[in-house]
Amino acid sequence: MTGAVGAPVPVFFISDNTGVTAETLGNALLAHFPGIRFVRRTFPFVDSPPIAQQVLSAARTAGPATLLLVTVRAAEVSAELSAGPFAVVDLIKGHLTALEKLLGVKGAAEVAPHHSIGNLDQYSSRMRAVEYTLTHDDAAGASSLVGADLIIIAPSRCGKTPTALYLALQHGLRVANYPLTEEDYPALELPRAVEPYRVRCFGLTSTAQRLSQIRQERLPGGAYASLFRCRQELRWAESLYRRHSIPSLNTAARSVEEIAAAILQTMHLRPAAAPSSP
Missing domain, CATH: 3.40.50 (Rossmann fold)
Structure with a gap:
């Protein structure tokens, strides 16, 4: 991974919905590294393996140091992204696992999109x-x-x-x-x-x-x-x-x-x- 004195680091925010959560959580994390310049791109609605492949193709063009910050629920899409040669940070999985342990309840595999109109x-x-x-x-x-x-x-x-x-x-x-x-x-x-x-x-x-x-x-x-x-x-x-x-x-x-x-x-x-x- 490129350091503070190196070239800019490409960052892809990847989501199976609008990308708002990926951007919000991702930018909050990136803010802890003020010495590194990040080049950000957002890929919303990545909800199938073929679309994930398109994102990986864009990452290859961006360079091998591309960092993927991901909020994707579907296991097959996550697997597709993780199979590439790029560093992947799942912004949801670790927190979800911790909550499951704290609450003693397994999280639902399918949930309503939290960026929908709702109420x-x-x-x-x-x-x-x-x-x-x-x-x-x-x-x-x-x-x-x-x-x-x-x-x-x-x-x-x-x-x-x-x-x-x-x-x-x-x-x-x-x-x-x-x-x-x-x-x-x-x-x-x-x-x-x-x-x-x-x-x-x-x-x-x-x-x-x-x-x-x-x-x-x-x-x-x-x-x-x-x-x-x-x-x-x-x-x-x-x-x-x-x-x-x-x-x-x-x-x-x-x-x-x-x-x-x-x-x-x-x-x-x-x-x-x-x-x-x-």
Whole structure:
């Protein structure tokens, strides 16, 4: 296997379903090796030996150091993947065996796909939350904020929209997001539409360097993306959060999952429906 100073390591996430679990568990493990650069590919719906052979063919093209991270239930498919010349890590089997020992019960050979819709009421609740969040993006629908579980406020490009959508889709929360603009800063007042719902507000911030980089990608060369403007807006936003006791988080080095988890914990929000990956 290639080490920290060698070539990038190809990693295949292989699943007999959508691949979400393989990616989630696999990336959590790979994060423990920051000195190695991984080149990732996902292969969903690998549910038969012929499809497994296609994956192995792709692995041969990627190189002999390819690492296969697998969440596949069918024994014949697992056997096909293990028969190849590549390192295979079964992300389910070891945990399942440990649980069987702890519970004293043999796990079922056939189980319902855990990424299916499942409970239709929960699924419908999450879809309604997504619809609400989409129609309350970037100050839209400000007249109906009374229905929001959470209102995210922040300067432009601090991560409001992806965080709101993640909370809606994964946790069934109705999330509105509202940008802070130059009109809000001089007096350090909350936007008029948001102020009545201050206790539901959560603020995002960033670093000036990161914010400038993101803004340059959208509108390069203008004052909007300048370091001076970004520093000024972030200082104003942080002062506004302190003045109104709005909890906040710096998103510069955090994933959307980390941001969402921090918001849920800080705001004591309980997901409206148990998440079931789409």
